[in-house]
Amino acid sequence: MTTRIQHLSCASMHPLAGRVGLVPRDWVAHCLLVETGDRVVLVDTGFGTADVREGRSRIGHVAPALIGFDLRREDTALAQLPGRGVDPAAVTDVVLTHLDLDHAGGLGDFPQARVHVHRRELEAARHPRLDERMRYVPAQWAHGPRWVEHDEPGEDFFGLGGASVVADDVLLVPLHGHSRGHSAVAVRRPGDEGWLLHAGDAYFFHGDKATPRTCPPALRAFQRVLAADDRRRVDNLARLQTLHAEHGDEVRVFSAHDQQEYDALRG
Ligand SMILES: [Zn+2]
Secondary structure, three states: OOOEEEEEEEEOOHHHHOOOOOOOOOOEEEEEEEEEEEEEEEEEOOOOHHHHHOHHHHHHHHHHHHHHHEEOOHHHHHHHOOOOOOOHHHHEEEEEEEOOHHOOOHHOOOOEEEEEHHHHHHHHHHOOHHHHHHHHOHHOOOOOOOEEOOOOOOOOEEOOOEEEEOOEEEEEOOOOOOOOOOOOOOEEEEOOOOOOEOOOOOOOHHHHOOOOOOEEEEEEEHHHHHOOOHHHHHHHHHHHHHHHHHHOEEEEEEOOOOOOHHHHHHH
16 A cells, blocks of 8 residues: 655756747656555666766766756755655665656666556667667666566456556556657545546646647647657547546546646646
């Protein structure tokens, strides 16, 4: 049973297009720190201390320039956990929505943890197509994490199929499209508050999940261009809109980079 969920942002981003008002100016990397039974689970990792230390020699030049990664040690999960009352060495599991560089960067800071990811995502990261090479940074998992690969068939989660168990009250829910094996992570909240659904990069703007959808045109285009499989991304966004419309009171959906959703949840 989940006893505590904390929201943290483990990276700061200021995209070029945000300086001229085409997309939101400040982006977060929304991560969750979940205590459930005897497990401590980190959902996504943002950037890690090696990314901060080595900078662009490690993470490349193109993505950091476009998306304006602002690498600071104090943003890393490793630096934030002690202030949240959790010893980083006590993290038993990391679950990743996907392996893009701004989600998997902190893996090396939790070498003891099992790392849960969808099988198709690990396959994509290990054998990227030409158009996928920029998104993955193999140095971020060169230490050899204790991978736990998840795959369908799984259970139904409010109409989204294929959900598999990561830990008690924590599920990996496939939502492919943004990247080949991209998934959401569902966490049951303590008490009867229902569920959180960390939708990762399945969408980028709080208005994306609304019906009718609202999203700045440049950010719509950005999401289309970044998608490994755009048809699946669009289908999955429609399923999230339905989930939000029909079960929004039981399932609180949020995405990785939206500041407004983060501010509303961090309390
Ligand atoms: Zn991302």
